[in-house]
Amino acid sequence: SLVWAGEFAATEDGLAQFSALLAQHRRTPVTLMADSVDEDYRLENLPHASGRARQELQERKLRQFFRNAPFTAAIVQGRNREGRKDDRTLMVALTDSDWLQPWIRLIQQHQLPFTGLSLLALASENLLSRLKPQDAHVLLASQQSAGLRLSYFQNGRLRFSRLTRWDSAHSTQLNVADEVSRTQLYLASQRIMPRDARLTVLLLDFSASFATAQASLNADPQFDTRLITPEQIGQRLSIPVQLVVNAPETAFLAALPARCVNLAPRAYSASYQRHLARRGLAAAGVAVLAASAAEAGLNWLQIRGDRAKMQSLEASIRQDEALHRETLRQLPRVPLSAESLTRVAESVRQIETM
16 A cells, blocks of 8 residues: 655754654665656667676666766666667666765664665656557656656657756746757757657646646647546556645656666665565575474374274274174083093094004
8 A cells, every 4th residue: 555654854854754754664675766856867779798797788888977876777678670689778877866865874774674766767667658658759747846857758668857846836837848848859859769750748737737738739740748637647556546646756656666676786775685584584484384384284184093093993803802702602612521632633643644
């Protein structure tokens, strides 16, 4: 179940409130999902490789693109159909994470299993798959507390994303269409999207404020703009509509897959690995206990069966003994003396020698 726990400002009071929330959820795995202007996306073709060779190649490219950024990831999105059939790889990074460190430190102080860090734009790919558009070029636009998030998808795979902050609520309605147009021009200029492609724009209208932007964009034949209502999102994600309206981020949290892309280094996830190890040991202990109980039950059933067979055999023996005694009792009594028996034995021997 998805429950909204509240908002915490980036202040001392906000951190204290967040710490109090963590204290209520001991041993609960925590995944962070960031939505920041400090994100960077690079689409690169890398030689096809696997295993350790692919990992080393990706790490080298990540260092080349993002230098010392601690939170990075390389996402293989398939292979090219022509030429060397290179791997299409999306390089992702959170280039500035200083603002994030206080929140991570609190998670570590409470010794909660930290599964890792993902991005809202990465979760939007899974959200888009739930909306099931049939278009090759889609721009997903949504407004959250951080601003207007614009994410471009080609054949359902994320290619680029940017976040635009707003100075006021009034400027939101005025500039959505302009921001979409700027994004389309940037994508075409960088050859991320073909210049002659028609762009499908999906406006996630959490606050019912994108109708003007839709009309403005649809006046341009380059765009096919559709409004996605909170009711549609709630139905596709199976979450309450009011939750989507009050906290739009919950839509992306609900779409975050269980095995999401993790930008955090392995050192950050050590607590989660220990958590998994403890759960594995506990599960193994339960399995051993269950197997022992099952074996003990089988042994008990076998002993019970053996006892029943033994009791049946004893009853049969007693019955045979009683029958034998009764047979002996009914035989006629013929008294014979020792001399008679001796004469009979001598007669038998004489007959045998004849």
